[in-house]
Amino acid sequence: GNSVTQMEGPVTLSEEAFLTINCTYTATGYPSLFWYVQYPGEGLQLLLKATKADDKGSNKGFEATYRKETTSFHLEKGSVQVSDSAVYFCALRRRDDKIIFGKGTRLHILP
Amino acid sequence: EAQVTQNPRYLITVTGKKLTVTCSQNMNHEYMSWYRQDPGLGLRQIYYSMNVEVTDKGDVPEGYKVSRKEKRNFPLILESPSPNQTSLYFCASSIRTSGGTYTGELFFGEGSRLTVL
Numbered sequence: 041g042n043s044v045t046q047m048e049g050p051v052t053l054s055e056e057a058f059l060t061i062n063c064t065y066t067a068t069g070y071p072s073l074f075w076y077v078q079y080p081g082e083g084l085q086l087l088l089k090a091t092k093a094d095d096k097g098s099n100k101g102f103e104a105t106y107r108k109e110t111t112s113f114h115l116e117k118g119s120v121q122v123s124d125s126a127v128y129f130c131a132l133r134r135r136d137d138k139i140i141f142g143k144g145t146r147l148h149i150l151p
Numbered sequence: 152e153a154q155v156t157q158n159p160r161y162l163i164t165v166t167g168k169k170l171t172v173t174c175s176q177n178m179n180h181e182y183m184s185w186y187r188q189d190p191g192l193g194l195r196q197i198y199y200s201m202n203v204e205v206t207d208k209g210d211v212p213e214g215y216k217v218s219r220k221e222k223r224n225f226p227l228i229l230e231s232p233s234p235n236q237t238s239l240y241f242c243a244s245s246i247r248t249s250g251g252t253y254t255g256e257l258f259f260g261e262g263s264r265l266t267v268l
Contacts, residue, residue, distance in 0.1 A: 072255050083155070083241055083259030084194075129194065133255035137182075143193035 042067045046130045046142035053120055054150050061115040061145050063104075063130035071132040073097075073106055073113040078127040078144070087115075087128070125149045153178045157242050157260035164232055165268050172227045172263045174242030180258070182245040183225040184209070185217065187238040188262075194241070200225055232267040239264050 047062040065073065072091045076084040088097030093108035102117045113130060130142040155176045164170055176183065184199035186209075196209030200219040214236055216228040225244075229236060243257040 074255060076257075081261075083243075083261045084257070085259065086256050089256065131255075137255070138196075139255055139257060141194040143191065 042071070042132065042134050042140050044130050044132055044140055044142035046128075046145050049127075049144070049146040050148055051145060052148045052150065055122055056119045057149075059115070059117040059120045059124075059147070061128055061130075061147070063113045063115065063142060065111050065113065065130075065132050067111075067132055067134065069135060070108065071134060073104070074131040074133070074139075075102070075104055075113070075115050076129040076131060076141075078129065080126070084129060120147075120149050122149045122151050153258070155242055155244055155258050155260040157240075157263045159263060160261065161264050163266045163268065166233055167231050170229050170232060170265075172229075172240055172242075172265070174225045174227065174260060175223050176225075176242075176244040176258070177223065178244060178246065178258065179222065180244035180246050181222070182247065183219065184243050184245075184257070185215070185225070185227050186241045186243065187211065188241060189238050197227065197240075229265075232265075234267050237265060237267050 044065050074089045075087040077087045078084045088099040090097040090106040096105045104113050104115045127144045127146045129144045132140050158173045181202045185197040186194045188194050195211045197215050198217040200206045203222050206217050240263045242260040245257050
């Protein structure tokens with residue numbers, strides 16, 4: 041079936057460090073892929089998306105590339121800030137439009 | 152401002168006392184959905200609605216009811232709450248593309264933290 045697996049957290053980094061949060065998926069066909077972010081005390085909000093293979097989504101310095109060969113959509117940022125501390129969810133959209141979320145990865149950035 | 156509004160944001164109640172969590176969106180979205188978020192389990196879908204008067208079960212519908220009488224509102228009803236329904240609840244909405252599919256871009260409310268004693 042369709043599923044999303046992302047790295048367990050929490051992930052703790054120092055400010056200005058390089059960030060990678062791994063996400064892999066299993067799905068029928070080529071689903072649209074998303075990263076959502078949840079800041080403390082808030083609802084989720086869309087961070088970036090990619091709708092087909094080799095697409096790169098980007099926003100706020102974050103990037104993720106849709107890799108069909110490895111069924112992955114890893115989130116990266118070159119230099120994280122304290123304000124990036126949040127929970128990050130990888131997700132896919134199935135053919136029937138249902139959104140499947142990963143379990144989330146909590147990110148702590150230390151000043 | 153485009154938004155999804157949930158109320159109440161926080162609620163402590165007792166087992167068996169019926170409650171309703173309201174959800175309203177001002178973006179004219181057809182699709183609306185309820186999720187619950189629990190530690191270690193991520194987000195799980197409770198119910199969803201593709202349009203007015205159309206609702207379907209998600210992954211964890213037991214103990215919940217919903218209705219969609221108007222496009223903007225999608226209340227979540229707990230007829231007889233139990234402690235295992237203590238959770239953080241999110242309402243979300245999404246727009247349909249011109250091709251008829253849903254974009255997958257969900258707009259979330261700020262959440263309703265429910266405690267059932």
